[in-house]
Amino acid sequence: MSATHTTKSSRQTRTGGVLPHFAEPRFAAIWVALAAMLLVDAIFLPHSVELSTILAVLPFAAFLAIGAAGQTLVLMTRGIDLSVPSIVSLSSVVLLGVSGAQDGRLWLAMAAALFLAMLVGTINGVLIAVLKLNALIVTLAVGSIVMGIAIAYSQSVTAISSVPPSLAAFSSSRILGIPVDALFALVLMVVATLALRKTVIGRRFELVGTNPAAAHTIGVPVRRYQAGAYILAGLLYGLMAILLAGFIQNPTLQIGDPYLLAPIAAAVLGGTALTGGIGSMISVSGAAMFLIQLEQSIKMLGLPSAGQMIIEGVAIALGMYLSERSGTRRRK
C-alpha cells in the first residue's frame, strides 16, 4: 500500500471515539461559553450564581432543554419546526380542560395532551417528509391551525384555570434538593442520547440526517425517519407542556410563546448542524442552561427582558455562521 492514499486523513483526526462525542469541538464550545458566563456572573453578579438562584431557574432550563431536544431532532433531518408554541399551548389547555383541575382525571388529561401533541407532529411529518412540502411553511401553518383550535377550546373551558393539585405539587417538588423537572429532563436527555447513539434506529436516523440521498440508496426508509422526527418532537413538546403547566399552575394560551425561537437558539448553540445528522442532546441541554442563565443575568442587571430576544437572534446567526464555516472547511 503506497503512502499517497493517506492524504489528509492523518491531519483530520478528531477526538471522537476516544472521548465521548460531546467533547468534540462543535459540541464542547457551549460548555466553555457556559463556564465563562458563570465566571463573569460570579465576579459581577454574585447573586445570580447563588445556589438558590440557580435552583430557581433550573426548571426553566429543563423546559427549554426538552423543547430544544425536539427541535434538534427536527433540525437533524434538515427540517425546522415553528409549531412548537402552538403545540405547547394546545397541550396545556387540553390538560386543563380534560382534567378539570381534578387529580382523578390527571392521567387521562396527560394522555390526551400527549396524544394531541404527537398527532400534530404526525401531521407535520406527513406533510413534510411524505409530500415534501416546505417545512417552514407547513409548521407555521399547522401552528396557526393548532393555535386556533387551542383558542376555540380554551373558550369552552374558561371556568378551569389551574392544573390538578397533584401535578402542581409534582412539578414544583424537589428530590435531594434538585427540582424534579430538571431530573426529568436529565433522564430524557440520557434516554435520547442512548437512543441516538446506541441503537440501530438512532444510527439510521443519523444516516438519514447526514445524507438522505445516500441513506435512500442503501435502503433506509428515509421518509419514515424524517416523519418520525416530527412525531417524537411532538411528544417532547407535549411532555414539556405538561411539566411547564404543572410548574406555573395557571397556564394561559400564551404559555408557548417563548418557545418559538429559544429552542432553535439552544439547538444551534448546542452545535446542531442545519446540514443534518449532527447533534448532541447533552450539548443542547448545556445551551438551554446557557440561555436561561443569560436571561437571568439580563434581568438582574435591570436590562429590558426583550434584550434576551436580541441576544438569541444574534446567537442563532453567529452559531450558524460558525457551524457553516467549520462545515465547509471540513468538506473541502
Next chain:
Amino acid sequence: MPDAVLELKDVSKNYPGVRALDHVDFDCRAGEVHAILGENGSGKSTLMKIASGVVIPDTGTIKIDGKSVSQNSASEVAGLGLATVYQDDSLVLEMSVAQNLFLALPRGALPYGEMRQSAVEKLSTLEVDISPDAIVGDLTPAQRQFVEIVKAVQTDPKVLLLDEPTATLDNDGVRKLTALVRNLTGRGTGIVYVSHRLPEILDLADRITILRDGVERGTFPVTPDLSEHDLISLMVGRDIDSEYGAKPDRVSDFRVLQVMGLSGEDFHDISFAARVGEIVGIAGAEGNGQREMMRAIVGLEDATGTVECQGRTVDTSSPRAALKGGVLFLSSDRKGEAIFPELSVQKNMVPSLLGTFARGGFLSLGAERRKAEAMKRDFGVVASTLDTPVVGLSGGNQQKSVLARSFRSGAKAILIDEPTQGVDAGARFEIYKAIRENIAQDGTCVVNSSDAQELAGICDRVLVLSRGRIVRELEGDELTEENIVSSFLSVRGGRRADSRSESVGIAALARTLINGSAIWWVPLLFLVGLIFVVGFYAAQSSPVFLKSINIRFTLLALAPAALVAMAQLNVLLVGGIDVSVGALMSLIVVTASFMIAQGAPSAMLVLGAILCLCVGALVGLCNGFVVRFGGINAVITTIATLSIVQGFALIGRPTPGGLISTNFTELLKSHFGFLPVSSLLLIVFAVSGDIWLHRSRTGLEIKATGFREEAARRNGVQVTFVHLRAYLMSGLMAALAGLFLGAQVSVGHPTVGQNFALSSIAAAVLGGASLAGGRGSFTGALLGAMFFTLMINVISLVGLSSSVGVIAGGVMTLLAIFLYSGLAEFEHLVKRLFRPSPATVASQQE
C-alpha cells in the same frame, strides 16, 4: 485558404498528477468544421475550456479572428467572437425560447417589446422549426440543443464550439443539426466540433484532429479514403495494461441477476443476465442511458420490466425493496449519494450490518469495532483511525469504504457506477481485486464505466449501449478496448426511447393545474373567482357586508396585508424567504409611536416616516447580506432577524402604548367615498410591479435568477445584486406595510405584526408565487391578501369566533402550498401505489 478564426499554439495544461494537454496546436478556419476526436480523458474538454476562456493554460497562445487573447476570461473571449454551446445549465427551462434568447443578449441590445419578433427572425434564418413561445422545459433534448445553438450564434460569432452536440439527439435530430451546421458554415462561421460519433464526424467535418492522453496525434483532412479503423486505432492506441488481474474461468452458469425488457425514459427494452462470479460491463458514450438503466434496476428511476435475482423477482420500486431482493446500487456521485461525508469511516462501512451488532436492543460497540476493523483490513482502507471522518480520506479510500459496505450488505448483485472515478492508479487495482474476490462465491457485479480500458481490463462481458439500447455484446477475445470504443463510435441507428408515462385520473387533472400555474395570471383568475364566491356568500348571510362602512373597513385592513405580501413576493421570486417581515412591521409601528408621536410638528411626520422606511431598508439589507455573503440559508437568517427585530420592538414598547399622530393616521386612512386612497395605491403598486416583473428585462432577470441561478449567471445576470435588491425591497415594502398597520392600531403595539409573516407567505403563494422561486405576480399577492382579509371579515360578520379566522388562515396556506408544490409529489405517490405488478407488465410487453 480562408483565415484561421481560432488558433491555439503550443498549449499545455497540467493538473496535479495529470498532464491534461501537452503542447497542442489547433486551428479552425472560417467556414469549416474542424472536429476533435478523442476518448474520455484525452484532453479534448480541457482544450475546449481553454479556448472558451474558462480554463487558463500553463503555456501557449490563443488567437481569435487574428487577435490575441490576453486575459483569458470568458467575457473577453466572447467579445472577440467566440461562442460556446454548453451541454446544460445555460437555458432557463421554465422560460420561453424567446425569453432565453433575449436574456443571452447584452443589456440594451434589444428593446423588450421586440423580443418575440427578433426570436422569430433568428429561428427562421437558421431554419429551426421551434415556436418562440414554447417553454424550453417542454422541448425535446434535441430542440433544446438547437435553442442553445441559436442562442450562441445570435451575436454573430466568428467561431462556435460545439461539445458533443448529438449526445442526446435521435436520427432526425442529427439530420437537422447537420443542416444547421452547414447553414452556419455557409455564412462563414468556423465550427469546432467535439464528438464521440465517428460517422457524424466523417459526414460533417472538413478536418479531424485526434487527441490521446493530452497529446495531438495528427490532423487529417476528411477525404473518401480516410479509414475509420485508422482513426480509432490512433485514438485508442494504448496497450491493455497487464496489471489488470487475470480473469478467472467461469465456474457456473447460474444467473444471479436477470434483467428482462427494462424500459424507461432514457433506455429501451434492456435485457441481460449476470452469472456467478461474473463482472458485466456497461459501455457507451456519455448520456446514452447507461446510468439511468443501472439506477432503474434498484428503483432510482422509473421503469417498466422485470428484474430477477437468484431466480426470484425483485421489487424495483425503491432501493430498499431491491436490496431485500438482493440487488444493491453504488452511485458514482460519491459525495451526493454514496458516502456520509461528516461521519466516520466506521459509520460509513457498517450501516447494513447494524442489526447484527444489537445486544438486547443496544449496539455492542465492541462487535461493531471488530467488524469495522476486519472490513478495513479486508478492503485495504487506509485511514489513521476508524473515527476519521470519511470526507477526509482520499477518493480511493472513500471508494474502498463504500465498497466494503456494499459487499457486506448481503446483496448478491452489486451494481457499481464508475467504480474508480477520482481514484488514483494504485487504489484502482486494489478495487478491481476486491470486486473480483467478493463475487467469487455467489455474487455478481455490473459495472458502468466511461473508461473503455477499464471495462476491457476487468469485465468478463461488456454490453454497449447507444441511445438507450444494447447495440453490441462483447465477450472473450472480442473484448478489447478498441472494439468497445469502435462499437459505440460507429453506431448510427437506434431510435432514442421515448416512453414518458401518462399520468392517471386525478393526477392528470393535477398536472393540468400545475401547468396552469406556470402562467402567471392563471392563479389570479382562480383567486378572483374565490373572492367572488366568498363575497357572494357573505352578502347573502350578512346584511352588513355590502354596507360602505364595512367595505371601507375591509379595504383599510387590506393595505398592510397586501403590502407585506408584495414585500414577501420580492424574496420568493428569487427563491428566498423572509420570515422577519411581521416582526419588522411591529418594530415600525413602535418606531412610529416615538417618531410620529401624537402632537409632533408636521415636518416630523415626513421625517419620521422616512426614518421608518430607512429602518426597513436596513433590516432588509442585513438579511440580504447575511444570506448572500454569510452563506446561511434564508430561513435561519430571517428567523434570527425576526428575533432581533422583535426584541428591539419589545424594548421600545414592552406593552402597547404611545399614540401615533392622528394627523398621520388620518392621512393614511383618507378616502374618496368608501374607497380608501390606500386601495388606489395598492392597485398602482400591483400593476406597476407586474409591468416591471413581466414586461421588462429587469423582471426577466429576476425570474431567471429565481428559476435557475446558474443559468442566469452564465447569461450575464448580476445574481448577487438581484438577490440583495430583493431583500432590500422586501424590507422597504414591509416597513411601508408597518406604517399602514400603525395607522390602523394608532398605538405602539410591540407584537401587532406577528401574524403577518405567515399570511404574507400564504397570500403570495395563493397568488401564484412558488417557493422554489421564479413564479408569482404582484397582482396575485394583492388578490391573495384580499382573499385573506375578506375571510377574516366574513368570519367576524357571520359571528364565528376569531379562532376560526386563525384556523382558516392556516388551512388556506396549507392548501395553497399543496396545490402549487405538493401535487407533483402526491402524483408520484399515487403512481407508486397503483404501480402494476411485474407480471402484468410482462404480459403487456406483447
